[in-house]
Amino acid sequence: MAMSANPDRPEESRYEEEERLACGRLLSDVWDAGDTGRAADDPHLSVCPHCSAALAELTGLGDAVRRTCAEEPGVPEATTAAITARVMDLVRLELRPGRPLPLGGPEEDHWIVEAAAARLLRAAVDALPGVRAGSCRIEPLDPADPTGPVHVRVEVAAALDRSLPDLADAVRARIAEVADRDIGIRLGAADVLVVDILDEDDVGDDGGTGGERGEGDEYDRYGTGGAAR
Amino acid sequence: MPGDGNQMTERAPEGVRADEALLVVRAGEGDEEAFEALVRRHSPAMLQLAVRLLGDRADAEDAVQDAFVSAWRKLPEFRRDASFHTWLYRIVTNRCLNRLRSRRPAADLDSVPEQAAPEHQASPARAVESRAAADALAGAMAGLSPEQRVCWVLREMQGLSYESIADTVGISLQAVRGRVFRARRYLTEAMSAWR
Numbered sequence A: 001m002a003m004s005a006n007p008d009r010p011e012e013s014r015y016e017e018e019e020r021l022a023c024g025r026l027l028s029d030v031w032d033a034g035d036t037g038r039a040a041d042d043p044h045l046s047v048c049p050h051c052s053a054a055l056a057e058l059t060g061l062g063d064a065v066r067r068t069c070a071e072e073p074g075v076p077e078a079t080t081a082a083i084t085a086r087v088m089d090l091v092r093l094e095l096r097p098g099r100p101l102p103l104g105g106p107e108e109d110h111w112i113v114e115a116a117a118a119r120l121l122r123a124a125v126d127a128l129p130g131v132r133a134g135s136c137r138i139e140p141l142d143p144a145d146p147t148g149p150v151h152v153r154v155e156v157a158a159a160l161d162r163s164l165p166d167l168a169d170a171v172r173a174r175i176a177e178v179a180d181r182d183i184g185i186r187l188g189a190a191d192v193l194v195v196d197i198l199d200e201d202d203v204g205d206d207g208g209t210g211g212e213r214g215e216g217d218e219y220d221r222y223g224t225g226g227a228a229r
Numbered sequence B: 001m002p003g004d005g006n007q008m009t010e011r012a013p014e015g016v017r018a019d020e021a022l023l024v025v026r027a028g029e030g031d032e033e034a035f036e037a038l039v040r041r042h043s044p045a046m047l048q049l050a051v052r053l054l055g056d057r058a059d060a061e062d063a064v065q066d067a068f069v070s071a072w073r074k075l076p077e078f079r080r081d082a083s084f085h086t087w088l089y090r091i092v093t094n095r096c097l098n099r100l101r102s103r104r105p106a107a108d109l110d111s112v113p114e115q116a117a118p119e120h121q122a123s124p125a126r127a128v129e130s131r132a133a134a135d136a137l138a139g140a141m142a143g144l145s146p147e148q149r150v151c152w153v154l155r156e157m158q159g160l161s162y163e164s165i166a167d168t169v170g171i172s173l174q175a176v177r178g179r180v181f182r183a184r185r186y187l188t189e190a191m192s193a194w195r
Helices: A011-018 A027-035 A043-047 A049-071 A077-093 A114-126 A164-183 A200-204 A217-222 B020-028 B032-054 B057-077 B084-102 B124-141 B146-157 B162-169 B173-194
Strands: A100-103 A110-113 A131-140 A150-158 A187-197
Touching: A011 A027, A011 B173, A027 A049, A027 B173, A043 A049, A049 B124, A049 B146, A049 B173, A077 B032, A077 B057, A100 A114, A100 A131, A110 A114, A114 A131, A114 A150, A114 A164, A131 A164, A131 B020, A150 A164, A164 A187, B020 B032, B020 B057, B032 B057, B032 B084, B032 B146, B057 B084, B084 B146, B084 B162, B124 B146, B124 B173, B146 B162, B146 B173, B162 B173
Parallel strands: A150 A187
Antiparallel strands: A100 A110, A131 A150
């Protein structure tokens, strides 16, 4: 079998050997030098007609890429809106059952899905000044009693304008109020976990975790319509 | 200039981007409104990526739409410490790669992208020249294999490092280098015929 002759060497691994210029240099090396701006460090590259021609071809391709990117039409707001609408139509058709939680007293047979109750509780927490809710999980306090009171665990990002115990108390009180008055679930316990700090900037305009940018930075930097260089 | 005319960018002010982690957690727990905000925020960059990968606007819109629905289904398993943007980028890229692979080779010759010609009244000659270069490149790109095209676009149009491409596509660094090299060699030849 032809493939087994070189099991440790996938076809991609020897691409360097594919083209050697008439001067003996590998095309891949010459282009790498052009790519990384090292071409000027090697006098041969500017003197040798083969190498200079290869570098000029790469530059020409780079120019075409830049022009192509410059000619690209932007994404109109209407397109973004249309894509978002189509995606959300499909998303809303998806059934994501989720945990049912009992509404009202143990004798009643009314239920609410966890995600729906969580959305109401998050909105209630968001309405407090300097607080934004993240994760909100709701489950029976006693797993053996699915119709009993529930246990709420909510994560929040908060501004540092008051002590965390005060803040946690305020969030708990708000959850208790909304759970009882607006939703109708019996609250057994509520845990509040502060997972992030809101910057001052974020607090005023209703939002923000003050979170740091992560590993996606590179993708962000180049996701915006220009050629790389 | 590269980047001009692309004001929809991902580069929103920090304050706008900052609540992303909360939105992602909420969406993962089934909050549709949170997901909608994420879709709206990330659509332009993902669409731009898909247009470059596929060379066709309508096809790109379908790919991005599929990718978002797939993301919604997978979100409950999304690792919190990962970047949502990077995760999404990977999903879109792989959707596009699969679409390229499933295209019939004969169709490729007809699928040179149609792009609206922007108005460049100040310098019509230059606009025509740029447009001709763009058309020639688009035509040449249609001759790349799906794997070469994806690696090359991520490298040359999206500006990703070889490492990031390997991570995004799920192949070795050496394989990425090989594909980008072969794509360049093919495209320089095709473009020199044009010039």
